[in-house]
Amino acid sequence: MTQRPAAGAAEDGDSPSTVEAYQSAILSAITPLAPARLELAAAEGCVLAEDVTATVALPSFDNSSMDGYAVHASDVARAVQQAPAMLPVAGEIAAGDVGAYRLAPGTAIKIMTGARLPAEADAVVPVEWTDGGTGQVAVYRAAEPGNAVRYAGGDAAEGETLLSAGARMRPMQIAVAASAGRKAVMVRPRPRVVVLSTGDELTEPGTPLVPGRIWDSNSYMIAACAREAGAVAFRHSVVPDDPAGVLPALEEQLSRADLLITTGGVSMGGEHDVVKAALRELGTVTFRKVAMQPGMPQGFGVIGPDKTPIFTLPGNPVSAYVSFQVFVRPAIAALQGADDLSLPAVQATLTGPVRSPAGRRSFLRGVLDGSEVTPLSGQQSHQVASLGRANALIVVPERETQLPAGHPADVLVLP
Numbered sequence: 001m002t003q004r005p006a007a008g009a010a011e012d013g014d015s016p017s018t019v020e021a022y023q024s025a026i027l028s029a030i031t032p033l034a035p036a037r038l039e040l041a042a043a044e045g046c047v048l049a050e051d052v053t054a055t056v057a058l059p060s061f062d063n064s065s066m067d068g069y070a071v072h073a074s075d076v077a078r079a080v081q082q083a084p085a086m087l088p089v090a091g092e093i094a095a096g097d098v099g100a101y102r103l104a105p106g107t108a109i110k111i112m113t114g115a116r117l118p119a120e121a122d123a124v125v126p127v128e129w130t131d132g133g134t135g136q137v138a139v140y141r142a143a144e145p146g147n148a149v150r151y152a153g154g155d156a157a158e159g160e161t162l163l164s165a166g167a168r169m170r171p172m173q174i175a176v177a178a179s180a181g182r183k184a185v186m187v188r189p190r191p192r193v194v195v196l197s198t199g200d201e202l203t204e205p206g207t208p209l210v211p212g213r214i215w216d217s218n219s220y221m222i223a224a225c226a227r228e229a230g231a232v233a234f235r236h237s238v239v240p241d242d243p244a245g246v247l248p249a250l251e252e253q254l255s256r257a258d259l260l261i262t263t264g265g266v267s268m269g270g271e272h273d274v275v276k277a278a279l280r281e282l283g284t285v286t287f288r289k290v291a292m293q294p295g296m297p298q299g300f301g302v303i304g305p306d307k308t309p310i311f312t313l314p315g316n317p318v319s320a321y322v323s324f325q326v327f328v329r330p331a332i333a334a335l336q337g338a339d340d341l342s343l344p345a346v347q348a349t350l351t352g353p354v355r356s357p358a359g360r361r362s363f364l365r366g367v368l369d370g371s372e373v374t375p376l377s378g379q380q381s382h383q384v385a386s387l388g389r390a391n392a393l394i395v396v397p398e399r400e401t402q403l404p405a406g407h408p409a410d411v412l413v414l415p
């Protein structure tokens with residue numbers, strides 16, 4: 001068993017941390033955001049901080065599940081095509097009609113889907129089983145008691161827990177809350193994330209490239225990752241490799257950030273590693289190696305008066321992407337108190353061989369298709385083209401240096 005280090009216990013000279021130990025250290029340093037009461041439209045993507053219960057039975061009244069005729073089942077019990085039951089139609093009840101109706105024996109009342117069942121009726125004959133008559137209806141088939149009736153409480157009983165704290169308010173959960181009559185819910189809001197790329201080589205996309213420069217992709221990518229993970233993300237313009245500029249740029253963002261993410265400037269290269277240089281002196285951010293590929297150099301800690309968490313991701317785009325999914329995504333979920341911390345994982349059969357460095361967990365770009373996963377060519381961490389073709393990350397455990405085609409592998413499904 002690996003010992004779980006406290007956040008910030010080790011520095012990058014030490015032996016690499018395992019992926020799990022690093023994840024745990026991060027999560028133990030995250031405090032969920034304070035809950036707020038938000039109207040349903042604003043609560044989408046937020047995470048419930050309360051249980052939502054049914055204050056009334058759902059539905060709250062017996063009603064018809066079809067357009068047809070409310071009847072006494074006994075009145076149509078012998079109805080067949082050749083000898084239909086003939087019933088006078090005593091009226092019509094549309095959905096939303098709040099009148100109090102009673103069904104006299106030997107009669108039918110025309111009824112619409114969702115309309116309240118008249119008192120004493122015990123079945124609905126679908127219009128398709130009749131001649132659709134208005135003054136009188138011919139019923140060609142018997143209906144059992146309860147046929148096409150939706151009983152009060154058939155969806156949920158009064159007092160039943162419909163949604164539990166920790167659930168994310170996706171469209172399905174919004175539907176449930178609204179169906180239970182809730183206008184607003186207590187949720188933890190979407191974390192506000194500021195993303196900032198560093199590097200003298202970075203050029204804004206849309207502007208011409210000169211040799212020696214590349215277009216900045218990380219800040220757009222990581223901001224998009226953060227939004228997809230449930231955050232509100234702001235992208236900062238590129239920050240040059242000037243150690244004196246990095247800290248002020250970060251501090252300026254603190255008032256609008258629940259989480260900061262930088263990319264670049266944390267490798268082992270010395271004076272150009274400006275993020276490391278700027279943050280190390282604070283003493284609240286730890287830089288260390290994690291036994292994985294890509295994404296070995298990592299930094300995490302807190303910054304500013306509110307101890308805002310900060311991730312310093314490596315600069316290579318695929319390293320930054322994988323680091324986000326493995327470490328930042330769970331942290332964003334934890335800020336929301338969510339129960340969906342990690343990417344969904346499945347097992348699939350490799351269609352081709354894969355390689356991995358000894359002692360490090362590899363996350364390889366792949367294409368998952370049903371029960372098979374195909375490793376993509378171009379697995380270096382700057383090769384963003386293959387990232388664009390991937391829908392999954394193949395996980396090769398630390399103990400393996402290669403896996404042959406036909407071997408099963410754990411696969412993370414990319415959102």
Ligand code: AMP
Nearest residue numbers: 197199216217218264265266314315316
């Ligand atoms: P660094 O971690 O700053 O040493 O950067 C490692 C590699 O990632 C270098 O090849 C950088 O040019 C590249 N890189 C750093 N930041 C970005 C970015 N925002 N977009 C694309 N590539 C980047």
Ligand code: MG
Nearest residue numbers: 199264265315
């Ligand atoms: Mg750099």
